[in-house]
Every structure is written in C-alpha cells, then in structure tokens.
Amino acid sequence: MIKPTPDPRHTLTLRDVSEASGVSEMTVSRVLRNRGDVSAATREKVLEAARTLGYVPNKIAGALASQRVNLVGVVIPSLSNMVFPEVMTGISEVLEGTGLQPVVGVTNYLPDREESVIYEMLSWRPSGMIIAGLEHSTASHAMLSRAGIPIVEIMDIDGAPINHAVGISHRRAGRQMAEAIIAAGYRRIAFLGTRMPNDFRAKKRLEGFEEALSKAGLTLVDREFYSGGSALLKGREMTEAVLSRSPDVDFLYFSNDMIGAGGLLWCLAQGLDVPGRIGLAGFNGVELLDGLPRKLATMDACRLEIGRRAARIIADVPGAPQIEELFPTLQRGDTIRSIS
Amino acid sequence: MIKPTPDPRHTLTLRDVSEASGVSEMTVSRVLRNRGDVSAATREKVLEAARTLGYVPNKIAGALASQRVNLVGVVIPSLSNMVFPEVMTGISEVLEGTGLQPVVGVTNYLPDREESVIYEMLSWRPSGMIIAGLEHSTASHAMLSRAGIPIVEIMDIDGAPINHAVGISHRRAGRQMAEAIIAAGYRRIAFLGTRMPNDFRAKKRLEGFEEALSKAGLTLVDREFYSGGSALLKGREMTEAVLSRSPDVDFLYFSNDMIGAGGLLWCLAQGLDVPGRIGLAGFNGVELLDGLPRKLATMDACRLEIGRRAARIIADVPGAPQIEELFPTLQRGDTIRSIS
DNA sequence: CCTGCTATTGTTTGCGCTAACAGCCGCCAG
DNA sequence: CTGGCGGCTGTTAGCGCAAACAATAGCAGG
Structure with a gap:
C-alpha cells in the first residue's frame, strides 16, 4: 500500500508523502497538522507513509503559506x-504548552549587536519578541515599533516601554538596599561593580542607591569597577583593593552576587568580622549563594517570574499594552547586621 | 522621488520598496542582498526607500525561494x-563572520525533548546542526542522518558519530584523573556526582575512573549522588554525608567543578588538611574556581575550542566525515598533593 | 552606421505549503 | 423522488522572494 522511498537523496516534500499514500497533498497536510476532518483510515495511511519515509515538514513553506510563525x-x-x-x-515553561517556541539572540551588551539581532529576528516574522531592557538604539526602537507584533521588554520598568513591560524597578531596588544598610548603622559605604557601560540596570541600581545615601546625608566612600574575567576572582581582588585603599569602609555594596560572593570569601579568609566590622550585599539572589559558608545579603531579581509573565503576555495575544511591576524581596542573609 | 508609506499597518514587502523607489522588485532584492550589479544611483534610491519605509526583508520567503537558510x-x-x-x-565567534546564525535548543537531558527539538529545528531546514553528545534516540538518529546537512556531534568522542564529531574522551579523562590521584598516594577514594541518568559524559568519566582504579587494585570506597538544587550547596552536603559515613576516605572525586567547589569550601571550613589529609578533584575547568580560596584540581573540557571547531566544520561545507579529538589538560591546582 | 559587447534592469517561474473553496458521496426528511 | 446536509477529499491560487533568463541601453571598434 505504501510505495517505497523514491529518490534517496532528494529532500522529501508533501508530494512524496502524498504519492506514497495515494491521497492528495492537501489531505496529507491536514493529517500532519491535525486540522480538518480526515477519516481514520486515511489518517493512518498517511501517518505510516510519513513515518516510513521520515518526512519532516518544511516550516518555511508552511509559514509563508499560512502567514503564521510559531516563533518568539x-x-x-x-x-x-x-x-x-x-x-x-520561565519563558520556556510557559511557552511549552502553547505551540510557540523561543529563539534566543545574544547581544553581549552591545547596542549594535542588539540592532542586528533584532533585524535578523524580525526578518523571520516571529509571533512576538521578548527583549531585555528598555534602552535601545533609535533604529532598534523603530523596527520593534513597526513590527506589528507584541513586544515585551523585560527586567526593568524604569522607563517607557515600546509596548509591554515586565520587570522590577532597579532604582527602587538600589534605594531599598541602601536604606536597609543605613538602618543597620553602616555609614562608610563603598560600591563595587561592573564597568559595562551598557548595563543600564546596574547603573539604575547604583543611582537609586546613591540617591538614598544622599537623602541620609551620606556619600559613597569609595568605588571600584571591573570588566571581564572571573567574577568571583574579581570580587576578591576588588574587595582587597578597596579595603587597602579605604581601610575604614564598613560596607561593601556589590552590583551582583558573583562578585559579592568573591568579596565575602575574601573577607572571611581575612578573618574580618562579618557583618560586625564590615557588611556586604549583592544583587540577584543567585542559587550559588546557598552554598557559601555565609549567606550574602541580596535582592531577588524575580527572574523566573519575569520570564513566565513575559511569555504569558505573548501567548495570550495581548490587547492593550501593559506594564507589570514585580517587587523583589530583600534577603538579609548573614552579611548585614541586625538593626542597630 | 521616494513615495510615502502606503498603508501604515500593512507589513511591507519588496513590492512596497519597489514602488516607492520606482524600480523592479528584483532590483530591490539585488540591492538589499548586495548581489549582482546595480548602479550607484539606483542603489542609493532603493536604500533610501527601504530605510524610510522601515522595510525588513522576509527571510521566510527568501529562504523558500533560494532554498538556502543561514541558520545552524x-x-x-x-x-x-x-x-x-x-x-x-565558541560557536558564535566562528559563525560571526560567515553569515550563518546559531539557533539554540535546550533538551534538559531528556531524550524525548531532544527528539522534538531536533524535529522542530530540521523543519526549518538549517544549513547544519551541532548537537551535544553521541547518544540519541533511534528516531533522532534517523532524522539527523536523513537531513542531508552536516551534523556535528560535540563534547564526546567515545562512540560512533552520525557524521562529524568534535570532543574529548571522557572515559580517558576519568582514567587520567584516577591515575594522577593514585600516583599521589591516595587510596581510599569516593565519588560524588550527579544522578542524571542521561548525562552520558559524566557516566563515561566515572567508568574510565573506576577502570583505572581497578587496574591499580582499588575500588571506590563510597559514592554519593544528587540531582537538582544548588550545585555548590549539594557539594557541601554530599561531602559531609560521605565523610561522616566513611571518615577514612582520603580523596573526593566530583563529577563537576561546582559540587567540587562546594566540597572544597566545606572541607576548608572544617579545617581539614587539604590536600594532605584529603584531596579533591572536579571536572570542567570552570572560571569560578579561580575565585576560590584554594584551586580545585580539575580537567579542562576544552569547551570554547569544541564550539569553535564544530562551527568551523559547518561553515567550511565539509567533505568527508571527520572526528576531531581534543585533549584536556589536567590542572592539579592545590587539592592534590604532589607525587608521594 | 552597424556589430558585439558589457552593464544594468526587468520578466517569468516556482520554492513547498496552506486558505478557501469546490466537489463528491451517502443518507435522511419531506 | 428530491433537496439538502455533513463528512470527507480534491483543486486553485497564492504567500514573498530569488534563480534563471530576457531585454535594453550605452559604448567601443571596425
């Protein structure tokens, strides 16, 4: 009943399956997409043919014909x-059940690369786009606005989204951490962070942090930046640098948990009294911290939930633009002393 | 000269650009792809029209027409x-200059997911596939073999590749580490690793490891497995479990650096003499280790280079199937004592 | 002024699939 | 007996673009 493979090295099309199973291409298409009524007998025949031939549908043709692409x-x-x-x-988890599929592009914090990644992606006419951050080049912004698909900007809500946004306020996060630190009685505070000029979220956290400091009549005692390399190691090195330059510093605020962990390990190795003599805090709530000898104070960035919600917005074929703010919780860990 | 946007909410096609610039669609296509001769004047006119309209080519149509897809x-x-x-x-680095673009799919170590990821990817007719590991379901194997594109299996070379392979011998890596440990005089050795039933590479390392032990007349004194959770934390917990169960163990071989790092931190916190009283080793050569108080012995998995070479094979439109073996170097760090 | 070329631009065709619509068949109500 | 309807299958017409080929213009050489 099923005819054998025709040309072994010819990539298969619907026609091959249709000929092998003796029905029209359209019917094969219907069977393979589970759409429309097809008798059980025909369905079986087609499926068997497709299976024995090893047919893999050509989504390019399908997408062109149907004007639908199941990519995000x-x-x-x-x-x-x-x-x-x-x-x-978080994104995959939600998209799983929807027939949509995520396609990742990485920008390395470079606006130019972001632009070309966006261009490249849009040229595949995806059903939606999820993009980190609110800051984009003019061209990127224009492309996204004109794409005619739902755009969700994630991680950050301090700014004006193109369309939808899901994230936290990094400015507020920085402020909150500063307030907790001040409330705990620390006064000589240093900042240690990434130099990345395009990590706007780290920048906003620092801004919020300094804002809260200045409201309390304080300023940063010292600051140290890095780029590249092993974050854990950089954390150690920067901490050493800061403490030798400014020995009287009593708190180290790190722009992320990884360098914070490095700093913490260094302080512990030096036998410094943490959090008595010196306190530390990072940002992100990374899982790694659970394995450290002492728990670094941090702030969860709600990453999983951000991914989930962004995906949900795309999957739900959104109506009006919406901004969803999440609120990170401060985890004091063991590196901020209790309120003094 | 350039006509204004026609319908603001209609997705643009070559025709729109062609009408706006007064040349044929084909000429527009040529300009935008930089192919064939086009006069400078025309080129400018077309580019301006495309820019002002905000035209983004439809790669779906392009790919269908040209039968070429620049995706890997x-x-x-x-x-x-x-x-x-x-x-x-490593992959991106090499693909960067070739016009090819990587598209990532994640399987979570599940053969079923791997199968559907492969199917999904092949249905977009990529120019090549890079896939981790040599073990795949029958269906996956069949799909890949029949795809008619270069397939590069990476990470591992202990087995029969479908087509090309780039990787290291994990069995040999395990063996080598065991030999180094034995040579250093350790005798009561325990293994701590992941339970993941489908991490074949971890399994092969353990096999090689035990093989070398038995050649020296030794067997593993204890073993401990985990799954999920913070690897660093798990490392601590497992180490504690092993050492309380088998206090006389003198070496801990971890299936990866992350749990190894956890184990190391625990041992140091206990004040154990490392590497005198007890030695430790991991696998992977992760950057994180550089930031630890002591350097964990490990073995570089040549990850960057594997990515580079795999990409190069795809980009170079390979002829005969090839297997490229890389040789990881043993980094003794500070957690294996010198030859006794 | 005509031939033969090159440089540039246009036309036709179809990639592989699906939307939309058009049969066909059998069966039941009127 | 006739009309109509539901279940199933086929036919037609593109989707937006690029390959292949066709056409045209401009120009040098004879």
Whole structure:
C-alpha cells in the first residue's frame, strides 16, 4: 500500500508523502497538522507513509503559506551570568504548552549587536519578541515599533516601554538596599561593580542607591569597577583593593552576587568580622549563594517570574499594552547586621 | 522621488520598496542582498526607500525561494551549568563572520525533548546542526542522518558519530584523573556526582575512573549522588554525608567543578588538611574556581575550542566525515598533593 | 552606421505549503 | 423522488522572494 522511498537523496516534500499514500497533498497536510476532518483510515495511511519515509515538514513553506510563525524572539545581553538562563527557563515553561517556541539572540551588551539581532529576528516574522531592557538604539526602537507584533521588554520598568513591560524597578531596588544598610548603622559605604557601560540596570541600581545615601546625608566612600574575567576572582581582588585603599569602609555594596560572593570569601579568609566590622550585599539572589559558608545579603531579581509573565503576555495575544511591576524581596542573609 | 508609506499597518514587502523607489522588485532584492550589479544611483534610491519605509526583508520567503537558510541548529542539554554557554561563545565567534546564525535548543537531558527539538529545528531546514553528545534516540538518529546537512556531534568522542564529531574522551579523562590521584598516594577514594541518568559524559568519566582504579587494585570506597538544587550547596552536603559515613576516605572525586567547589569550601571550613589529609578533584575547568580560596584540581573540557571547531566544520561545507579529538589538560591546582 | 559587447534592469517561474473553496458521496426528511 | 446536509477529499491560487533568463541601453571598434 505504501510505495517505497523514491529518490534517496532528494529532500522529501508533501508530494512524496502524498504519492506514497495515494491521497492528495492537501489531505496529507491536514493529517500532519491535525486540522480538518480526515477519516481514520486515511489518517493512518498517511501517518505510516510519513513515518516510513521520515518526512519532516518544511516550516518555511508552511509559514509563508499560512502567514503564521510559531516563533518568539528572545533578545538578551548574555548567557554567562546565570540570570538570563533562568529567565529563559520561565519563558520556556510557559511557552511549552502553547505551540510557540523561543529563539534566543545574544547581544553581549552591545547596542549594535542588539540592532542586528533584532533585524535578523524580525526578518523571520516571529509571533512576538521578548527583549531585555528598555534602552535601545533609535533604529532598534523603530523596527520593534513597526513590527506589528507584541513586544515585551523585560527586567526593568524604569522607563517607557515600546509596548509591554515586565520587570522590577532597579532604582527602587538600589534605594531599598541602601536604606536597609543605613538602618543597620553602616555609614562608610563603598560600591563595587561592573564597568559595562551598557548595563543600564546596574547603573539604575547604583543611582537609586546613591540617591538614598544622599537623602541620609551620606556619600559613597569609595568605588571600584571591573570588566571581564572571573567574577568571583574579581570580587576578591576588588574587595582587597578597596579595603587597602579605604581601610575604614564598613560596607561593601556589590552590583551582583558573583562578585559579592568573591568579596565575602575574601573577607572571611581575612578573618574580618562579618557583618560586625564590615557588611556586604549583592544583587540577584543567585542559587550559588546557598552554598557559601555565609549567606550574602541580596535582592531577588524575580527572574523566573519575569520570564513566565513575559511569555504569558505573548501567548495570550495581548490587547492593550501593559506594564507589570514585580517587587523583589530583600534577603538579609548573614552579611548585614541586625538593626542597630 | 521616494513615495510615502502606503498603508501604515500593512507589513511591507519588496513590492512596497519597489514602488516607492520606482524600480523592479528584483532590483530591490539585488540591492538589499548586495548581489549582482546595480548602479550607484539606483542603489542609493532603493536604500533610501527601504530605510524610510522601515522595510525588513522576509527571510521566510527568501529562504523558500533560494532554498538556502543561514541558520545552524545547536542542540544542548542545558544552559544552566556554564559549560554550554561557553561552547556557544565558541560557536558564535566562528559563525560571526560567515553569515550563518546559531539557533539554540535546550533538551534538559531528556531524550524525548531532544527528539522534538531536533524535529522542530530540521523543519526549518538549517544549513547544519551541532548537537551535544553521541547518544540519541533511534528516531533522532534517523532524522539527523536523513537531513542531508552536516551534523556535528560535540563534547564526546567515545562512540560512533552520525557524521562529524568534535570532543574529548571522557572515559580517558576519568582514567587520567584516577591515575594522577593514585600516583599521589591516595587510596581510599569516593565519588560524588550527579544522578542524571542521561548525562552520558559524566557516566563515561566515572567508568574510565573506576577502570583505572581497578587496574591499580582499588575500588571506590563510597559514592554519593544528587540531582537538582544548588550545585555548590549539594557539594557541601554530599561531602559531609560521605565523610561522616566513611571518615577514612582520603580523596573526593566530583563529577563537576561546582559540587567540587562546594566540597572544597566545606572541607576548608572544617579545617581539614587539604590536600594532605584529603584531596579533591572536579571536572570542567570552570572560571569560578579561580575565585576560590584554594584551586580545585580539575580537567579542562576544552569547551570554547569544541564550539569553535564544530562551527568551523559547518561553515567550511565539509567533505568527508571527520572526528576531531581534543585533549584536556589536567590542572592539579592545590587539592592534590604532589607525587608521594 | 552597424556589430558585439558589457552593464544594468526587468520578466517569468516556482520554492513547498496552506486558505478557501469546490466537489463528491451517502443518507435522511419531506 | 428530491433537496439538502455533513463528512470527507480534491483543486486553485497564492504567500514573498530569488534563480534563471530576457531585454535594453550605452559604448567601443571596425
């Protein structure tokens, strides 16, 4: 009943399956997409033919014909710091059941790369785009606005989104941490962070942090920046640098948990009294912290939930633009002393 | 000269640009792809029209017409352990200059998910596929073999590749580490690793490891497995469990650096003499180790280079199937004592 | 002024699939 | 007996673009 493979090295099309099973291409298409009525007998015949031939549908042709693409573009700055993989997990989790599929593009925090990643993705006409951050080049912004698909900007809500946004206020997060630190009685505070000129979220956290400091009549005693390399190691080095330059510093605010962890390990190795003599705090709430000898104070960035919600917005074929703000919780850990 | 946008909410096609610039669609296509001769004047006119309209080419149509897709599928088990992001970096680095673009799919170590990820990717007719591991379901194997595109299986070379392979021998890596440990005089050795039933590479390392032990007349004194959770924390917990169960163990071989790091931190916190009283080793050569108080012995998995070479094979439109073996170097760090 | 070329631009065709619509068949109500 | 309807299958017409080929213009050489 099923005819054998025709040409072994010819890539298969619907026609091959249709000929092998003796029905029209359209019927094969219907069977394979589970759409429209097809008798059980025909369905079986077609499925068997498709299976024995090893037919894999050509989505390119399908997408062109149906004007529908089950792809969602996800544009993120980096895969190497554990925060975006977690966002991805949230996205995949929700998209799983919807027939949509995420496609990742990485920008390395470079606006130019972001622009070309966006262009490339849009040229595949995805059903939606999820993109980290609110700051984009003019061209990027224009492309996204004109794409005619739902756009969700994630991570950050301090600014004006193109369309939808899901995230936290990094400015507020910085402020909150500063307030907690001040309330705990620390006064000589240093900042240690990334130099990345395009990590706007880290920048906003620092702004919020300094804002709260100045409201309390304080300013940063010292600051130290890095770029590249092993974050854990950089954390140690920067901490050492700061403490040798400014020995009287009593609090180290790190722009992320990884360098914070490095700093913490260094302080512990030096036998410093943490959090008595010196306190530390990071940002992100990374899982790694659970394994450290002492728990670093941090603030959860709600990564999983951000991913989930962003995906949900795309999947639900949204109506009006919406902004969803999440509220990170401060985890004091063991590196901020109790209120003095 | 350039006509204004026609319908603001209609997605643009070549025709729109062609009408706006007064030349044929074909000429527009040529300009935008930089192919064939076009006069400078025409080129300018077309580019301006495309720019002002905000035209983004439809790659779906382009791919269908040209039968060429500039996508390379990359199928990996996970993004959350720092090893695959580094492979991705190598891949992107090489693909950058070739016009090809990686598309990532994640399987979570599940054969069923791998199957559907492969199917999904192949249905977009990519120019090549890079896939982690040599073990795949029958269906996956069949799909890949029949796809008619270069397939590169990465990470592992202990087995029979479908087509091309780039990786290291994990069995040999395990063996080598065991030999180094034995040579250093350790005798009561325990293994601590992941339970993941489908992490074949971890399994092969353990096999090689035990093989070398038995050649020296030794067997594992204890073993401990985990799954999920913070690897660093798990490392601590497992180490504690092993050492309380088998106090006389003198070496801990971890299946990856992250749990190894956890174990190391625990041992140091206990004030154990490392590497005198007890030695430790992991696997992967992750950057994180550089920031630890003491350097864990490990073995580099050549991740960056594997990514680079795999990409190069795809980009170079390979002829004969090739297997490229890389050789990881043993980094003794500070947790194996010198030859006794 | 005509030939033969090159440089540039246009026309036709179809990639592989699906939307929309058009049969066909059998069966039941009127 | 006739009309109509539901279940199933087929036919037609593109989707938006690029390959292949066709056409045209301009120009040098004879």
